[in-house]
Amino acid sequence: MSQSIHDFHDDPRNANILIWVNGQLKPRAEATVSVFDSGFVLGDGVWEGLRVVAGQPLFLAAHLDRLYEGAKAIALNIGLSRAELTQAIRDTLAANQMHDGVHIRLMVSRGMKRTPYQDPRVTVGPATIVILPEFKLAKPETVQAGLKLFTVHVRRGFPDVQDPKLNSHSKLNCITACIQAIEAGADEALMLDPHGFVATCNSTHFFIVRKGEVWTSSGDYCLGGITRSNVIQVCREAGIPVFEKNFSLTQVYSADEAFCTGTFAGVVPVRSVDGRHFDEAVPGPMVLRLQALYRELVSRDVAATAAIAGAQP
Template sequence: MAYGVHAYADDPRNASILIAVNDQLMPRDKAVVSVFDSGFVLGDGVWEGLRLHKGGIPFLWAHLERLYEGAKTLDFSVGLTPDALVKRIFDCLAANGMTDGVHIRLMVTRGIKATPYQDPRVTIGDATIVIIPEYKAPSPKPDGISLFTSTIRRTAPDMQDQKLNSHSKLNCIQACIQAAKAGADEALMLDPQGFVATCNSTHFFIVRRGEVWTSTGDYCLGGITRGNIIRVAEAAGITVRQKNFSLTDVYGADEAFVTGTFAGLTSVREVDGRKMGHPLKGPGPIPGEMTARLAGLYRELIEAETFRP
């Protein structure tokens, strides 16, 4: 069972799903990769989370562009054309009889290594491609989630580039552990200068006096949902500021929410024990007026931009 923004209700249908491991469909309990796989040995790979919505996948090509760009950055070939990969994804869904309410984890690693060593030149064979589709419906907390500001910072591009959606997520895992130990649902992470960057698995927004603020994006993944929220807000005439801001700005915000492919927009109830709400007016309803409006605009965009083969 996941927690916080990734909470969901267990679905018994997932016990019998078929998982695509390269060109083979395997039952859940038999779907394995080699202990010599680059992803297992080193976290050497890239991944995407996708949603199946009414027979299609919203924003599919934006996700695939990020996946292929990540593989290019890590200097390995996915081994399939984008069209062939799309076919494999939908073939896997069809084999499972899935049409809606499904979360898909698409993972691509460098492949099998001749020996457990980091040098990519000891990789033998092609990339490993795994597709895990599961029936998953978000089960958000009706009163929103809580965040805890982690001491683990997001790193600059010359360290570990946060724009790379790689399997190596130890900084995010460490931040998540800190938040869990503090009793919070997710971690808020700062950049090297101490400005707010993002959360450990979602992107962070605040609402201040009718404006929507988010970080510059310099120290976070190029989120597909994040970008779409900015897009629909600006199209609706809502002022969006991508800027540096501090925890003081967060604590004094009217509303806060996080975004991600799995749950869309999720309201934030409190950060570091401070309830969200205008300093003079106090906490408002959950979700807040702006959060609810953006969630509606985002749902409309999903309907307009879902790819169906």
């Protein structure tokens, strides 16, 4: 039976969470947006997923960089400064007494429309901002067992059609890829770029290990992943050869190991792609090493973020 890397064990505390909606903390049942909201009508907006460890939103600066850059690219005025939005995130965590094992979905849409139409000029009022925190961790059994991937026909397209660098609410191409993978009995879809090279997965980034080297796609046709960048960083710091390059499915099938990266679960091994299993046990030696290096990076970021927060008045 297929599984999702985003699967988690239900936590009863989530029934009573408070969700930040346009400056107000609302109980789960009351945290709603209008049917005229741009995000609901058209998927017009940007978002981020954040993990909280030891009271600190991980790699917050990088996530906010991506959020504000995406908003600027689509001429969306978030309406809050980075400092104000950071404070809203911290206030939401404090109101929910959340310190660890938390995942946040930060969503920004263009706001209310006076009629359901795509033209941004029919938007009335400010952007809609939602901060949705949950007690949620990736299932340890999924992380241990690894993922089964299936290469789908849905491609990561050219940036002049829909730029894959934009973390928008409009994710239908990834959803159709996910559906195809599920119907094939896989956990996650492996997506190719328009030239037939490996690009990314439908909700995570993809890496292979060959003869002690770590490869990932050129990055031209995938989102600028925060965890992807962090894994590349720890490889370089540790002297592990890491390459962003074009490679084909043939090179995937003959790899020693493979893994996926994402904010929610970190570094997760892949056990097979299109029915081809890897030579190394799952998780393999490189994946185990990178998981340890990534945990060290997380600890460093928590300490640095806590120091910055403590120094602020």
